[in-house]
Every structure is written in C-alpha cells, then in structure tokens.
Amino acid sequence: EAGVTQSPTHLIKTRGQQVTLRCSPISGHTSVYWYQQALGLGLQFLLWYDEGEERNRGNFPPRFSGRQFPNYSSELNVNALELEDSALYLCASSTYGTPEAFFGQGTRLTVV
C-alpha cells in the first residue's frame, strides 16, 4: 500500500513568489493535515481538511491557504513568499476520528 506522497520533494523560490505544494493521502484516508517544520524545530500546525472542507486552521496568515479535492488529495498554497517561509512542509493523512496520522516525506521549500 502506498504511503502519503508529497510533491515536489525540494523547491527553491524567490521572495514574493507563490508556491503550490501537493499531497496524496493514503487510500481510504479522508483527513489531510499540513504542518510547517522550520529547521531544527517542532511542527507547527497549518491546516486540516476532511471530506473537502477546512476543519481547522493554525495561527498562520491568510497567504497560507489550501484545498482538498474530491479524491482527498490536497494542495497547500503560499502567496507572497517570505524568507522565513523556508521550511519542511509535511502532509499527513488519517481516517477521520482516529489518532494515528501518517506523514509524507515532506517538501523542502527554500525561499531566497
């Protein structure tokens, strides 16, 4: 069974640009979570989607947004990139209501 897949694995963007990150959950999982992990730090919750709807949101500015598609895959969009947006962006999926979340390998975003 395929795990959570994220694309791209690495990305370099210029300050002010926009970026879209993609996530495909494990088959059968309806919930998708997005986290930001700055180098050497813990995970900061960004967004939670389930059944196509945004269920919860972390303390990030509106330029961080996303969506979930009917096939449960998800996109994370970041507009007007800033240098401090450089981080590993992790996607996780789970079955709604179960505690165990499965993480993808992440997308390493570097903003220069």
Next chain:
Amino acid sequence: GQQVMQIPQYQHVQEGEDFTTYCNSSTTLSNIQWYKQRPGGHPVFLIQLVKSGEVKKQKRLTFQFGEAKKNSSLHITATQTTDVGTYFCADNTNAGKSTFGDGTTLTVKP
C-alpha cells in the same frame, strides 16, 4: 494558545543507557501523542495516551500520562543506535489541530 513544553532539548547517551523525555502542559490535556522522527525523515506515530495515569509499553519504550493529564513521559530502556532521532509529544485536545512540542533529539554513542 495551548502549548506543550518538552525537555530536554538534546540528550546524548552511551548505548545501553536509559533515556527519558518529558512533556508538560499548563492546562489539562484530553490526550497526548508521541512521534519519532529519524534524521532526515518524517514523523512516525508511536502511541496515543488518553486516560489519567495511563502507562503503555512498546518493547523497550514506556509511555506515561500523568494523573492530572498535564504531563507525559517517554522512557527508553537500554538505548540502541536505532533509537536515534527526535521524539515529539503532541497535544490533540483541539481536534485535528495537534500542538507539537519542540522535541527531544536523542543521540546514542556506540
């Protein structure tokens, strides 16, 4: 907002020694989760504790949830080099919005 504080930030041990990481909250938690992240890898779910005073074991790993549900610990007995990584606790009291501690990074010297 709710925060979970995790200590220590780093722990260096000799192979065979024990290791413990602690997670503390100023407010009562509905549950606590533990994850392990190997260097260069992604977090992997280890366990969730829900009940006051709960203790769960996974081989050499022992997880505890405090009686007041404000703290938790992960103890590894007789560490091995395969135990290296960063161990995170996470509070999922706010459904779907897990708040992670900053992690304890364990290095094991053979």
